[in-house]
Amino acid sequence: MQAPAIAAPVATIEPMLMTVHGLPEYLDTAEVWLLHGSVLGVTMAAILAVLGLFWPARFAPMPTQVVAALSATALGAYFALRFLESGAEPLRNAFEVLLLISLGVVLAYFASLPRLRRPALAGWVFPGAALTMFTSLLVADAAGPAAANTGVESRLSDPLLLTHILTVILSCALFAFATAVSMVYLLQDRTLRRKRHNRVLQSLPPIEALRGMVVSCTQIGLPLMTVSLVTGFLAIWDQIGEWLAKPLVIMSILMWLVFVLAAVGQYRGWLNGRRFVILILAGFVLILVTFFGTGFIPGKHSFVRELRPTSAETGTNQQGHR
Amino acid sequence: MDRFAVTGISHKFAPVEVRELLAFPAETLPKAFRLLREEFGIEQSVIVSTCNRVEIITFSDHTDIQPVIADFLAKFHRVRHETFQPHLYSHAGEAAVEHLLKVAASLDSLVLGETQILAQIKDAYAIAASEGATGKALNGLLHRAFSVAKDIHSQTAISRGRLSIASVAVDLIRRTFDDLDRRAVLLVGLGEMGELTLRHLREAGVGTVIVANRTHQRALDMAKTIDGEAIPLTLLGDYLHRADIVVSQTAAPGIVISKEMVAKAMKQRGGRSMFLVDLAVPRDIHPEADLVEGVYRYEIDDLQRVVAEASEARTQEVARALELVAAAKAEFAAGMRTVSVEPLLTAIRSRHEALLEAECHRLAATLPPEAAEAAREASRRFMNKVLHQATMVLKDAAREGGDRAVLQVAAQLFGVDGTAAGAPPQRNAGIRFEIGTGANGQGESPAPAVAAPARREPGA
Numbered sequence: 001m002q003a004p005a006i007a008a009p010v011a012t013i014e015p016m017l018m019t020v021h022g023l024p025e026y027l028d029t030a031e032v033w034l035l036h037g038s039v040l041g042v043t044m045a046a047i048l049a050v051l052g053l054f055w056p057a058r059f060a061p062m063p064t065q066v067v068a069a070l071s072a073t074a075l076g077a078y079f080a081l082r083f084l085e086s087g088a089e090p091l092r093n094a095f096e097v098l099l100l101i102s103l104g105v106v107l108a109y110f111a112s113l114p115r116l117r118r119p120a121l122a123g124w125v126f127p128g129a130a131l132t133m134f135t136s137l138l139v140a141d142a143a144g145p146a147a148a149n150t151g152v153e154s155r156l157s158d159p160l161l162l163t164h165i166l167t168v169i170l171s172c173a174l175f176a177f178a179t180a181v182s183m184v185y186l187l188q189d190r191t192l193r194r195k196r197h198n199r200v201l202q203s204l205p206p207i208e209a210l211r212g213m214v215v216s217c218t219q220i221g222l223p224l225m226t227v228s229l230v231t232g233f234l235a236i237w238d239q240i241g242e243w244l245a246k247p248l249v250i251m252s253i254l255m256w257l258v259f260v261l262a263a264v265g266q267y268r269g270w271l272n273g274r275r276f277v278i279l280i281l282a283g284f285v286l287i288l289v290t291f292f293g294t295g296f297i298p299g300k301h302s303f304v305r306e307l308r309p310t311s312a313e314t315g316t317n318q319q320g321h322r
Numbered sequence: 323m324d325r326f327a328v329t330g331i332s333h334k335f336a337p338v339e340v341r342e343l344l345a346f347p348a349e350t351l352p353k354a355f356r357l358l359r360e361e362f363g364i365e366q367s368v369i370v371s372t373c374n375r376v377e378i379i380t381f382s383d384h385t386d387i388q389p390v391i392a393d394f395l396a397k398f399h400r401v402r403h404e405t406f407q408p409h410l411y412s413h414a415g416e417a418a419v420e421h422l423l424k425v426a427a428s429l430d431s432l433v434l435g436e437t438q439i440l441a442q443i444k445d446a447y448a449i450a451a452s453e454g455a456t457g458k459a460l461n462g463l464l465h466r467a468f469s470v471a472k473d474i475h476s477q478t479a480i481s482r483g484r485l486s487i488a489s490v491a492v493d494l495i496r497r498t499f500d501d502l503d504r505r506a507v508l509l510v511g512l513g514e515m516g517e518l519t520l521r522h523l524r525e526a527g528v529g530t531v532i533v534a535n536r537t538h539q540r541a542l543d544m545a546k547t548i549d550g551e552a553i554p555l556t557l558l559g560d561y562l563h564r565a566d567i568v569v570s571q572t573a574a575p576g577i578v579i580s581k582e583m584v585a586k587a588m589k590q591r592g593g594r595s596m597f598l599v600d601l602a603v604p605r606d607i608h609p610e611a612d613l614v615e616g617v618y619r620y621e622i623d624d625l626q627r628v629v630a631e632a633s634e635a636r637t638q639e640v641a642r643a644l645e646l647v648a649a650a651k652a653e654f655a656a657g658m659r660t661v662s663v664e665p666l667l668t669a670i671r672s673r674h675e676a677l678l679e680a681e682c683h684r685l686a687a688t689l690p691p692e693a694a695e696a697a698r699e700a701s702r703r704f705m706n707k708v709l710h711q712a713t714m715v716l717k718d719a720a721r722e723g724g725d726r727a728v729l730q731v732a733a734q735l736f737g738v739d740g741t742a743a744g745a746p747p748q749r750n751a752g753i754r755f756e757i758g759t760g761a762n763g764q765g766e767s768p769a770p771a772v773a774a775p776a777r778r779e780p781g782a
Contacts, residue, residue: 272593273615
């Protein structure tokens, strides 16, 4: 999709933005602006939400939620444009996967509002979403020109791969949200056990509601994660022997087992309260290790390309132009 | 400002036996207002009657209001002066405004920062207004008091935190559960504080109540009054898992709820949190019960510490609240001074309007209608511009409490002089362009171009 004619200031800023963190060259102007707008918006919402934890009278939740909703809409519009432009490949690499996870976290927050009824939770959730977005921009540099992209391959024509990728993103987003809620749970738990007042935490949801939310996220996230594993295995069934030795697969299975343990333990009653929540946190750490750790190993799921000459050596800029 | 007054008794100076003598039940207030108006000449008044104070806020011409109110109270309640006179206090002028602002902001309350007093004053004001006992002056003062109280509550921590053990317990329970209507509370023993906590929980909307007591009949009686369920104390272990909240206050010499009982109950609860409140001394609940995952336990010392912290926090906010009161008082006083000059400004404008009309009428006889109308409009614009500067200067002079001679000179300059001939400008005499100086005393402006007569004796 070609961008409309842009004014001189925009034409000046855009290349600057592109060089700050080297966005993939296949993004056009509208997508660049939507992307940066949503990153800025989520960052602003995160700042407002954190300020709202300490000064609730001065920083009401409504403006935070409006900014976050607009940012989520901008990010959704970005993905819509990417889909329209590419026709069948809205997801190219880790950069966009992380963006989708951020979007999922923000949407999970809004979905939780009717149940938790404490907008102040945004002070814990939005910073995580903003951090994920910044991380996506950092890895975007490695996302290079499409032709040389050896990152996550997404083909909408292959339903198995599509299901695999979407369920990975959804489950990661849910567990990311559950992680933020778990951290709040641990803080509330500590405050209640130490029997000390904390004005900041008083605005947060009650501990039982937080526990219930983590349980719900697990009950939805674990089946999604299971589906993603199964579809992933089915997609590479022909080469399964080769794949089983890969760190990504091993870490994925380990990560899945941790969440299974948490879910079963909670259901059977021998894993309650802090122990359950800590296990969820451990599972999310494994998600990060699985996603980022193995992602730096060259291969099919890597989001760095095969070792290649640097821009200085080839005389090209980050966009691959001389 | 001197015409505002607050007279009455409060918990600070009067025992409850005196306060109850002077209390005003709501149904007696119309008669009280009538008496104040007809026999004591007080047209504007608000009567605040609570369990901790009886105060009458007035706006009147009485220079010494205390004996007047004392007579009123003695007559209305049919009591002798001696029974309450030693406890009676009176504030006038700015002191009255300051006192009212403090009372409305709960700075004068038995429990610092309580919010009930503001609602009580609002109710009292509503009743007075419905009886026609308020006017522009008192309306302005009361509305200012409500606004300042709201600001103090929102901008300071004066009303933050709970100051009773029962309400602290309920607050902590709310930090554990939000949907209290779906929660069950188990009351073990029928101690006074336990029952009070249960009552708070009921008001907060808790759903199911189970009562366990050594004497089963008492448990049954209690359960009947609160629409709950009664169980024998011996079956406590079997029912513990059903309770999300346990409030215990028995007279037992030892532990009633052991750690093993709690652990067993939590296994049956599938991990759902449980909140234990131990109000008994010696303790009913094993101190290590909260080592069980998902269990939170508060004993009486913990709750008292929370209360003490809240009380301390409120006390630290008093200085800030008093600053807000002082600022509001100064602003109100400045506003009153500005309002007091309105009759003078109205008189000046009216005189000029009259002169303008006279000249335009003369011109209309000699000019065509369009020209006459144009001349009228031009003259009016000129008059507005000339008077604008004078208006601003006079309002500023009044707001800053400037020399009354400025107002007197202005009146003379513009030909609306209202002083008695030869009388020097004095505090309570001279130009009386103040609220309430009109013939009806209801704070309305005097007739145009006519100076209002002074209502008080010079030098009073």
